[in-house]
Each structure stands twice: as C-alpha cells, then as structure tokens.
Amino acid sequence: MTTQIKNVNKNYGSFNALHQINLDIKEGEFVAILGPSGCGKTTLLRLLAGFDSPSSGEVWMNHKLIANLTFFLPPEKRNIGMVFQSFALWPHMNVRDHIRFPLKHHQFLSKELKPSIDHRVDEVLKMVDMLHLGERMPSELSGGQKQRVALARAIAPKPALLLMDEPLSSLDAELRKGMRKEIQQLHQVTKASIVYVTHDQSEALAMADKIVVMNKGKIEQVGTPKEIYNSPTTPFVASFVGKANLIKGKWEGAAFYPFHQPSIKWDGTAVTSELRAKNLFPARPEQLELSLSDDGVKGIITNVQYQGKEIHYTVTVEGEEWVIHQDIFAEFSIGDEVTVHLKEWTYGKKMDERKELHFA
C-alpha cells in the first residue's frame, strides 16, 4: 500500500504544529521520521493513524482520500497497525488475548487469516519469541517482553502500514540495540510499510530505507540514511544527524577557505550546494584532525573527554567551539595551542577510489 501526504498543515490554535508537509511512502518501505522533541513528528504519525485530522491538505492511502479538512477516516477504518511509546498493553488481558483482539476486530483482515485465528496467534507469538509466555499478564512481563507483545499485536492482522511511535524509548540501552534487529527482521518478514518516529538518529540510520528529518513542524530533508548523514542539505540536518561543526568561510567551486583564510584550502567536493550557498562547511567531529604543526586553522583546547577508543576534544577556534574526535595515540591537554585539519582521506582519494558514493 502506498501513502501520500499532500500539503498538510496542522494548527493548534495559533501554533503551527505541521507546516506544508509532503511525503510519499512506498509499498514495503521503512520510513523513519527523525527530529527533536516538539518537531511535529508525533503529530504527523497521529495524522496517519487517524487520531488527528489535518487543518489543510490531504492524506491518501492506497489511492483513496482518507483525510482532509472536512472529512477523515477514523483509525479503525484504516488498514494500519500501531506500536505505542508506552506499549499501551491492556492490563486485564493476557498475551494471547492481546494478539487475538485485532485478529477479531481488524476490518482489513485477509480471508486466509479469518478461519485460523488461533493458528495466527501462535505464528505471531513465535515470530516475537513469546510462545512460551502466552498466558502471562502484562504486569508479569519485563520491558522487552512488553515491547514484543506490543509489536505482535500490531503486526498480527497483517496491516499494510505499521506505525511506530518511539517504540524503543522506554527500554534500556542494551535492550534497544537488540530490539532494533528484531524490528528489522519483522519488516523483512511482514513486508509492510513502516513509519517509525524517533528522536534517536542512530536508530533511524540503522533501520530505515528512508529518513525524513523534521524540525519546527517542517521537513528539513528526505533521503537515504547515507544521503542524510553524508550530504546534509541544511545546517539543522548537518548538526542534528551528523553532529557536524558548521564552519563559516568562503567557497570557490569545490574549494573551501575556512574563515576566509586564503592560505588554508579544504576539499569540499562532497558538500551539497545548499550548504555551499550558505557559506558553511559541515565538518563532523571525526572528519577533523588535530596537530601541533603550523599550517592549518589555529585553536586552543578547552575541554578533553576520554572515551576509551577515542578522545573528544572541544577546541575554541576564532571564538567558536568545535568538537573533534581523535584517536588515543596523540594526546593533547587543556590549554594546548593546536591546528585543525580536514582529514584528506575521508572525502578525498579513498572515497573516490571506492566509488561507493556519488555526490551531487
């Protein structure tokens, strides 16, 4: 099933929660909506679910109009499943009953599934590895198990579109990584389109086919994880996803002169034209390098954080603070005067040789 969002706006009083949103979700696609809290990502998801209606614009599913200003189809009449941030398990029902409920009531249940509901319950429980816990009540489950039940309930009726609202944010860090893998596997097995809302960029990068970065109710950029990470088109995407330092300077073609210093020239082949037009160079912490030599941008180290496999430095350059990640073999201390270089190999020869990426 395909889903289209066309020119959607959503206002709460005078507050503009969503601004001119346009988005296509293809059949079987895993789309992550990424943004800080309050950016409108949850509003967008609730619009897709049918818990909210747009103030203007249209939502289409499967080539049918399902919501505009005057009309909208309630959630129970959409072919969707949803996983909630708080899991939303029903405290008075056991695990099997949770999965049986949508199988009994979902209005798009296929003809094959209808006669074999109990079989499907077993099948889904097996998928999430909960077959042995079917009689348990929610209060007897751990966080990860609750999450599996919530997932199983959502996928059981084989909905065409699966909505996930920060499903991993209530779990601890270790469990989160494990669940990522399970969600990816479920995506491969079910082949449903997934819209996955998150504020965690590593989750989005790891799982999605397509990432939609949102900020202040607007879409900043849409692209594959690699495009979003390596070729941000807005300063927000560069700093939010890649944690990049936004360095001011002058562009001449693909050459960048930080702080307009003609003696220092960085190769900016990979930087998008949008950022070039803003006279910015997005340098991620691992793209920069420190040394004591003379040729480069001068700075002073103001903070050092030891991380084990690398060291995170804060360097004050021309009054601005840059974050630079450096391996542990060269150590600097607070107060050291250093020069900052762009690592040549990242964007230079090695990348060209591999020809893995093509930049606009």
Next chain:
Amino acid sequence: MLQNVMSRVQNQNKWLFFIGVGFVVVFFVLPIFRLVFLSFSSEGSFTIGNYTSVLQDRSTWKTIENTLYVVGGSSIIAIVLGVMTAWVVAYTNIRRKKLIQVFIFLPFIIPSYITTLAWTQFMNKNGFFAHLLSLLPGSVDPLNMYSLQGIIMVMGFSHYPLVYLLTVGVLRKIPRDLEYAARVSGASKWQSFQKITLPLAIPGIASGGFLAFLASLDNFGIPAFLGIPGNIRVLSTYIYEQIVGFGPNSFERAATLSVILGFIALTGTLVQWLLVKKSKHTETAVEDKEPRFLLTKRTRLTIELLLWSFLLVTTMVPLLSMLSASLIKAYGLPFALENISLKNYQFVLFENQKAITSLKNSANLAIFTAVVCLVIGTGIAYVRTKKPSMISKGLEMIIGIPYALPGTVLALAMIFAWMEPIPGWNPGIYGTITILFIAYVTRFLILQVRGSITAFMQVDPSIEEAARVSGSNGFYKWQQILIPLIFPGVISGALLVFLTALTELTVSSLLWSSGSETIGLVIFNFEQAGYSTYSTAFSSIIVLFILLIFVMLAVLQKVWDRRMLHHDHSN
C-alpha cells in the same frame, strides 16, 4: 457517502450538545436562579426588604454567631486530628495501616446523624461513659451533648477524615530527599518538619480544612439532633425551622437566609478549588508509601496504643453504646441480661408502617439515583476526559453547584423550582417522592462524575487508541477494554451515590411528604419524639447494612485484583 456519515455524526453531536445544555439549565441553573429571585421579591415586586428585615433580626445574628463557633471550632478539631493522623500513617512505621485507615474513614461512611445518636447514647446519664466516670473519685458528669461543645465535638470527629484524606496523599508525594537534604544541612527533625514538610503540605492541609469547613456549614444532622432540643440554632437548622414553621413570609425569609448561606458556601468552594489547582504540580509525583521514620519498638507501641484508643473511643465505643441502647426493652433500664430483647428491632422492621415505608422509599431512591447518575455521570466524565474544553469544564462546575450548596439551600431551591415549574402550572411533583428523585440526582450527580473521571484518567489514552488501531471503536472497545478497566472506579462512585442517597437526611427533611418518608427522616422523627430505643435500633440496622456492603466490596475488590493481576497501574 462517507461525507454524509461524517455530517450526520456532527449533527448527532450538535443534538447531544443541546440536550446536555438544556438538561443542565433546567435542573441545575433555573432552581438556583429562582431561589435568588425569590429572596429579592415580596408580593410580586422587587425589593431588598427581605435582606434588611432578616439582618435586623437579633435571632439571625445569634444564629450566625453560633454558626461561626460551630464551623470554626469543628474545623480546627478536624485539621489538628487530620494532620496528626495523616503524618503518623504516612511517615512512621506503625503496623496495620490499612486497618487504621478503615477506622479513620468509619465516621465518614456512617451518616453523621447516626454518629450523633451514638454519641448521645455514649454520653447519656445512664450510659457507659457515666458509669466509667462514677468509678472515679469525685463527681464528674459526662459532657452534655445538647450544647455548642457537643455539636463542635461530634462535627470535628465526623470531618477530620476529610483533612486526613487530602493531607496523607500530599505528605506521601513530598519526596523524602527534600527532608533529608534539610537534615544534612543541619536542621533537626522538628526544624525540617516545620520548614520543609509543613510548607509543602500546606495546600493539602488547607484544602482539607476548607472541605471540613464546608461540610460543617452544610451539616444538618448534628445540629438538628443536638441543637434543636437545646434551642441552639445554626444557619442550616434555622432555615429548616423557618420552612417547617410556616410563619408569615417564612419562605421569603428562608430564601434570603439560603442565599446568604449559599453564597458563603460557594465562596468557600471556590477558595478550596483554587487551592487544589495550586497544588496540582505535585499531582504527577508518585506516592511514596514506605515509612520515613523508623520508630523504636517502644515508641511505636506507645503511638499505636494512643492511636487505637483514639480510634476505638471515637468510633466503636459510641456505636456499641448505641447498639446496647437499642437492645434494651424500655428506655432507662440498666443494660442487663434480663432487660435485653429484640423487640425494638421487631417494631421498626415489621410493625411500624412509617419505618417499613421509609426502608422501601430510601432503597428505591438510592437505586434509582445511583443508576441514573451512573449512566449520565459516566457519559459526562467520558466527554470531559476525552474532549476537554471550556464548555465541558463549565458544565462540570455547574453540575457541582448543588453538591457544594448546603442541603437545606438546595432543598428550598427544589421546592421553588418544582412547585410550579411554569407559573400557574403544578405538575404534582412537589409533595410526592418524585421531587426527592430529582433533588437526589441533581445533588449527587457530581459524585459519580468525579468518580468516573478519576477512573477514565487512570486509563492512558493510548490504551483506547490501541483498541481503535486494532479495528474496534464501538461495542467491543467498550465491552472488552474500557469497561473492565474503569469498572472498579465507576462502581465505587456509584456505591458512594447509593449510600449517600440511602441515608440522606437534610434534603428529605424539607422535601418529604406523607408516604415519601426516608430512613433518615424516620430516625430523626423517632428521636424528636423521644423514642430513643427505636431510633437507635433503626440506626444500628443501617450501620450493619453499610458495613456489610463495605465488606462485600472489599471481597469483590480482592477477587477483581486477583483476576487482573494488577501489580501496577502504569500500563
């Protein structure tokens, strides 16, 4: 086609909206409007003469003075007892807290006129307490209950659970680290209580105190049983006497006094509401039920002994005195085996026609009121929680007014509203049991609305959304998800309405007519006519019935909890 469906739904909502507003205006707004209107009219013309004549009357000022003493004194007792018990239960490691809580709530569950009756029997010249005192050297008489002190004492003991209830929650929500931080900063136990705990608990204590104040202002049973025989009037009984006295201009005078009393009560309610609103920020904090002060064995035993003697003396002992009085053949005989009989019970249950009718009437009233309130109140609560808006909030406030108003004031408003709903047309509602039905639903609806709102609030919105995404938004969503989850809360609201209506006295004392007597009224009449043995027997039956219901409820709750395996409510 779908657009048609949508517009039909919207039309339905519009109809519901108009029906709701019409319902509220007719049953809640108009009666009060009429009462105010009547207080400003004399023989069909507008005047403030009623106010000037009432306020020039010496007995009005004497009544206001008494009211101030009673309300002030009993509120102070309630606050002191409420805060002390709340602190001990919330913070120390005394044992059997659940049972203690049951005893604290007992005076709250048993109607105050029955508690009063119990106290009069306890303090009786031939009673248990007098017997105890006579064993002591010197000649000390038990307290004369038919006095201001008697009224203040019984009211204070009846209303301290309100302060307890609001304070204990607030105390538990104050993070223990705050007091620890004060201790580490060098404050003593007492200083940190004074400077940290107490200021943080003030919103809870103050709003509990205001509730006690309002309850005392509203209370009719205690001053009616203790004050009327001793010629001590407070505003609620004064209004009652005006109406039943049928003097010249008595209705206008009663209306005027009611507006004054109602105004004080509504102002108090507003202050209480603002206090609760102000303390909302602690609402999200979790209650910490672990003890914070680990007392040594000896201190703990001392406190437990003190607390239990207080609880038993203020609840069980008066009730037992009442029970023993009811078992005696004739009033005045000593409590001895040869004088014990069940003939008083036989009389009220099988022989006295009024008592039998009242049982039937009150049971009908209570069941009908509870069912109507259950349906309407839960509906209002659902709209209120799912679609919060200024309109629904305003609706809730208006629905709360009849409960905030003292019962005598509401009863009077009901008389004016339903005697002739449209001038010149008397549908025969006043003077039958129907007016009691209407008055009870109007007065107690808010109890169900609040109970159901609490029940809905405990269900996270995503719980319902999950049902909708699973394909159900109608019958099954309610039957399988929502109703099982809100059931305990909604039913306890309905039970509260049922019990309150069953034992109601204030409103029915003014709205009753021959054939529509209620339990409270019959007990009141027995007592006024001097038939203490009958009133105590009837009261004992009611108390036993109430306790039976609560035991049943506790068992039901246990079964329910086991079925739900509810270790946490978070998901």
